[in-house]
Amino acid sequence: MSPAHRPVRFGVVVFPGSNCDTDAHHAIGTFPGAGAQFLWHKDTDLAGVDAVILPGGFSYGDYLRCGAIARFSPIMQAVRDFAADGGLVIGICNGFQTLVESGLLPGGLLRNMGLKFVCRYVNLRVENADTPFTSTCDEGDLLRIIVKHNEGNYAVDAETLARMNANGQIVLRYADASGALTDEANPNGAVENIAGICNDTFNVFGMMPHPENSVEAAMAGGADGRRIFQSMIDTVLQRAEVAS
């Protein structure tokens, strides 16, 4: 089997307190061309996976700050090395929080502006479709995906934000049904309605909403989350093709 035709392997990192890990594992299993395996937080290597998912949940009880302790798990050194080599890493919700705490993504995630846990569907406007995580989308597309978090209020200093905007690192923003970036559409007060961002090499991606909960059309809410994972699968396959 040529490398381009083997299933794309996703590693889902399991921290103590992760609770969207099985959802992520299940979601990947719905793609014929992909498979998922769990990676324990005490592991020191990634078992040769093609892409890494840091799942949602409450790693280490959200003690101190969300993601602050998970960052020191043995597996995170392997994730850092993998990312430095260009490997695809997606952090969802608590996984996003862990990526900003690790310094793999800029900025930080504060408590929601409304001081309440939010659990609802949001519209995500694709701001950059030229990334390994959104390549199956077009710029301006709206993805309807759920958010469920208490600390999703993205904050970053003005200088870094300007640089991220100029680089196209702002990948997803909260929008209303018409695609307008309104305050009402912003569930947590995130600066400039930011819902998802990439690092400056576009191989590390964090998003507060949960694409793994929107992968089956028969389920309420639809299957818009598939486009994120399909983009990652396509990217891995394209890279394998180029390398072979």
Add this chain to the structure above:
Amino acid sequence: MNVRVHVTPKKGILDPQGATVERALPNLGFEGVSEVRIGKFIEFRLDPQGKTAEQAKAEVDEMCRKLLANPIIEDFTFAIDEG
């Protein structure tokens, strides 16, 4: 040594908890309150292990930067006293 660390939301970053408390206090008749910031207080004992005060201070500063606070979104101050 006793170490006391205060962590607060970084200046310039909105603190929704602080803003809510700031609005609540006048409702109870307490006037003149402004710039409420809600953060964390962390205390611990540090065995000096022969370190000078200067070295201990540098070490606590590093602890704050690496773990106790997230300098991207938080400010911190600390005090160390003998005993």
